[in-house]
Amino acid sequence: MNRMNKLKKYKLTQKGKITLIAICAVLLVSLVPIINDLRTEAEPGPDPTHSPTAEPTASAEATARPTQKTTPAPTPTPEETEIPTPTPDASVPVADEYIFNTDYERKPYTVGNPDNTTDFVSGWTVAYSDGFGYGDLSWNRMGAIVEKGGSGIQSVRITRGGIPFNANSNVSITFSLSSDVNRNVQMAVIDGNTNAVLASGSMNASYEPHDHELTFKTSRYTNNAYVDFYIGNDGSGTTAEYHTVSVENFRIVSSNPVVSGISIDQVGYQTVGQKRCTFAYDAGDMFDVVDTQGWPVYTGAIIGKRNDDYTGEYDSYGDFTPVSDSNTYYIRSQIGTVSNAFQVEDDPYTEMRDSLLRMLSMQRCSMDLDEWWAGGMSHLACHNYNAIVHGTDVYMDVTGGWHDAGDYGKYVKTGAKAAADLLMAYLYNPDAWTDTISIPASMNGTADILDEVRYELDWMLKMQNSDGGVFNTVIPQNMSDIELPEHDDQYLYVLTLETTSTADFAGTMALASIVFEDVDPAYARKCLTAAKRADEWLEDNPELIDLVNPEGVNGGSYLDSTDNDGRFFTKTALWAATFEDEYLEQAKALFEEDPTCATGLSWNANGGYGRYLFLTAKDSDRIDPDFFKAMKKSLKTEADGLLGVMNGNGYLCSLDSYGWGSNSEALNNGVIMSMAYDFTGNQKYQQAAAEQVHYVLGRNSLNICFVTGFGSNTPSDVHSRVAKAKNTSLPGALVGG
Numbered sequence: 001m002n003r004m005n006k007l008k009k010y011k012l013t014q015k016g017k018i019t020l021i022a023i024c025a026v027l028l029v030s031l032v033p034i035i036n037d038l039r040t041e042a043e044p045g046p047d048p049t050h051s052p053t054a055e056p057t058a059s060a061e062a063t064a065r066p067t068q069k070t071t072p073a074p075t076p077t078p079e080e081t082e083i084p085t086p087t088p089d090a091s092v093p094v095a096d097e098y099i100f101n102t103d104y105e106r107k108p109y110t111v112g113n114p115d116n117t118t119d120f121v122s123g124w125t126v127a128y129s130d131g132f133g134y135g136d137l138s139w140n141r142m143g144a145i146v147e148k149g150g151s152g153i154q155s156v157r158i159t160r161g162g163i164p165f166n167a168n169s170n171v172s173i174t175f176s177l178s179s180d181v182n183r184n185v186q187m188a189v190i191d192g193n194t195n196a197v198l199a200s201g202s203m204n205a206s207y208e209p210h211d212h213e214l215t216f217k218t219s220r221y222t223n224n225a226y227v228d229f230y231i232g233n234d235g236s237g238t239t240a241e242y243h244t245v246s247v248e249n250f251r252i253v254s255s256n257p258v259v260s261g262i263s264i265d266q267v268g269y270q271t272v273g274q275k276r277c278t279f280a281y282d283a284g285d286m287f288d289v290v291d292t293q294g295w296p297v298y299t300g301a302i303i304g305k306r307n308d309d310y311t312g313e314y315d316s317y318g319d320f321t322p323v324s325d326s327n328t329y330y331i332r333s334q335i336g337t338v339s340n341a342f343q344v345e346d347d348p349y350t351e352m353r354d355s356l357l358r359m360l361s362m363q364r365c366s367m368d369l370d371e372w373w374a375g376g377m378s379h380l381a382c383h384n385y386n387a388i389v390h391g392t393d394v395y396m397d398v399t400g401g402w403h404d405a406g407d408y409g410k411y412v413k414t415g416a417k418a419a420a421d422l423l424m425a426y427l428y429n430p431d432a433w434t435d436t437i438s439i440p441a442s443m444n445g446t447a448d449i450l451d452e453v454r455y456e457l458d459w460m461l462k463m464q465n466s467d468g469g470v471f472n473t474v475i476p477q478n479m480s481d482i483e484l485p486e487h488d489d490q491y492l493y494v495l496t497l498e499t500t501s502t503a504d505f506a507g508t509m510a511l512a513s514i515v516f517e518d519v520d521p522a523y524a525r526k527c528l529t530a531a532k533r534a535d536e537w538l539e540d541n542p543e544l545i546d547l548v549n550p551e552g553v554n555g556g557s558y559l560d561s562t563d564n565d566g567r568f569f570t571k572t573a574l575w576a577a578t579f580e581d582e583y584l585e586q587a588k589a590l591f592e593e594d595p596t597c598a599t600g601l602s603w604n605a606n607g608g609y610g611r612y613l614f615l616t617a618k619d620s621d622r623i624d625p626d627f628f629k630a631m632k633k634s635l636k637t638e639a640d641g642l643l644g645v646m647n648g649n650g651y652l653c654s655l656d657s658y659g660w661g662s663n664s665e666a667l668n669n670g671v672i673m674s675m676a677y678d679f680t681g682n683q684k685y686q687q688a689a690a691e692q693v694h695y696v697l698g699r700n701s702l703n704i705c706f707v708t709g710f711g712s713n714t715p716s717d718v719h720s721r722v723a724k725a726k727n728t729s730l731p732g733a734l735v736g737g
Contacts, residue, residue: 098514098576099618100428114319116301123282123305124160131155131232139285139301142229142247149233149240153186156232158247161192162282163225163335165218169256171199171336173214173227176248179205184234185245187214192224205245251288252336262331262339263651266698266711268348271324274687277331277339278651278699279316284334287318291327298323302333308650310658311701315650340698340712352710354437355732360418360452361439362722362730365410365459365485366399373438376728382485383408387474387492390550396494398474401459404556406719408485409475412463413558415456416504417603422453423508423515424609428616450519457512460505461530465497468537472501472547475555482724493553499538499545500604503566506534507609510573528577535570538563558604564590564597565607572610576617587614588627598634601668611635612675632679639676639685642669651700652691663706663736666692696734708733 122137131150135158136143142158150156165171177185185205189198199216231245261280269275277287279302288296298320305316318331323344331339362369362377371378386395401410402418426433426449433447441451463471476490513528546560571587574580587610590597598607611631614620621628642654649655654669655662670692677685698705698713705711708718709731720730 158229161226178209265694268343359732363402412501468533469497470502507569568597569610
């Protein structure tokens with residue numbers, strides 16, 4: 001049985017689902033196109049003040065209302081225990097080649113019903129003037145205990161503000177009302193900005209709950225309407241003393257609702273798995289998931305209300321995990337605001353996955369991009385001439401590869417990182433990838449993901465010097481104008497042999513040799529030979545070499561402060577490719593000197609690739625049990641640190657800063673947490689990984705799906721010279737990544 005057949009036995013997620021590693025990896029390899037002048041204009045936020053003075057007027061008739069499915073009683077989340085390291089059978093020979101470890105069986109994804117009580121804080125209050133009362137509030141019930149009714153019905157009230165209404169909207173407010181004494185309750189909807197009464201009503205309450213509806217039409221926009229239920233002394237005598245009033249299942253539904261403040265994954269959610277949305281301000285105590293027919297299919301609590309230091313918002317979230325039927329839905333909050341529509345499907349990411357990969361094809365240099373597959377990004381072959389090694393009279397053929405982001409430079413560090421992501425995505429789930437996504441090499445019998453990564457690997461091989469070292473960049477002398485690449489005829493310079501670029505190259509080439517061994521053995525050997533030559537150069541150059549661009553070259557650059565991570569990646573990848581002990585011993589020595597060298601999955605901290613290659617190698621726990629434990633501990637520690645950051649973030653994002661390219665860091669973190677799940681079986685890591693995907697696909701404070709061409713709010717002006725020159729959009733690009 002060949003290696004790839006062995007690999008195909010193992011799936012990181014349930015059959016038919018794309019692995020989180022795969023989807024995160026393909027999102028990550030979009031080469032950091034960044035959005036240009038991204039701005040959003042938010043609606044004014046809710047006004048926290050309110051001093052109603054208007055009297056309620058007209059009455060409202062009670063009408064019956066269709067019922068909907070409500071939240072089931074919470075059940076405990078399944079106990080999260082780590083999968084123990086299997087006890088090896090000493091009679092079975094130790095593996096002598098890299099085989100993906102299949103001993104770690106995945107637990108089926110299970111989750112208890114959402115907990116609607118823990119971490120719940122109501123946005124409703126019981127206010128009073130010369131009466132006295134207090135709240136007995138739950139997520140679907142506003143209860144009030146009136147101890148003293150006061151001098152009039154407005155002496156005690158159940159109230160909340162911050163309710164937005166669009167102009168010319170037909171509004172329906174529905175609720176159920178009861179009291180332990182027969183009494184009158186008055187209700188008013190008041191514009192908190194002007195104190196104008198928008199609607200009012202009067203109704204009777206008794207021990208048995210009765211449904212009511214108040215309808216009205218708005219004439220203007222407001223961001224701060226209030227709803228008051230007046231429950232003070234109604235003059236009947238019984239309401240002057242102790243009694244209770246209860247308002248249940250309160251909802252606002254508008255014909256022209258405000259689409260604001262509710263963030264969701266705009267591409268969709270998988271049918272199996274936890275599903276959450278985020279509310280950017282207090283949107284009430286409960287929410288509905290509404291189907292295409294307008295019916296609520298699920299109702300849950302809005303919980304976790306707190307100030308978010310990262311966004312300056314008062315964030316909260318809703319959990320609608322039980323919604324598992326494939327359909328289109330939207331979220332409607334208790335105060336009537338709604339989200340954009342979203343899908344729930346077995347695999348909502350298929351089209352996006354292919355588009356992300358096709359985007360890399362559109363970054364190709366030195367070949368015609370034909371309109372039949374590149375569409376609006378088509379252009380003629382570019383930069384198909386030799387480049388000069390800066391400071392010499394030596395010319396090199398460094399054609400091919402991918403343009404980096406929006407400029408026409410090509411960089412080994414970022415290219416190696418992108419290639420490593422594609423290789424890992426294929427290695428751990430080869431069945432997820434097809435040969436039919438419409439790139440130049442489609443339908444050739446090889447998965448398109450391998451065709452695409454090979455185009456970059458071929459260019460990287462050209463960047464290796466005769467002594468084994470690797471140049472870091474080929475770049476025009478100056479940042480190119482906004483023009484098609486075939487019109488950019490500047491001199492191309494090959495810059496600087498570096499230890500950082502060489503290490504990143506070597507690790508990626510060793511990884512490529514593993515992936516291509518059963519696809520193209522000759523190519524695998526070529527990659528392995530290149531990796532070994534680069535490693536030998538690194539041994540001859542033990543000190544860090546990472547240089548700024550020379551004077552007179554004004555293109556981009558990627559500066560790194562250490563090469564320890566790349567050297568660790570190189571040693572572990574070479575060990576996995578060869579099973580030669582010396583590489584493992586060298587990796588262990590690097591880790592002992594600098595434990596951080598085994599962490600990270602970014603272009604400037606990539607030791608995590610090597611750590612995972614070692615952990616997933618069959619029998620690595622037998623070959624070196626102590627190092628296996630150390631690598632597993634390193635992985636878990638890194639993942640736990642990311643979980644700690646997420647716990648303070650209203651969008652469950654793992655970032656503690658939002659700088660250039662931060663979306664790629666969120667997805668890097670998602671892959672790390674997915675890796676941690678593989679070696680613990682603890683679902684908190686698996687779900688945390690999924691949350692990073694949801695973040696970049698729309699559940700963020702900007703309410704933007706950061707992949708161009710997808711979602712209801714997608715970027716259009718991205719940092720791409722080809723797109724700008726042709727006045728089009730680059731599809732499938734991860735902005736800020």
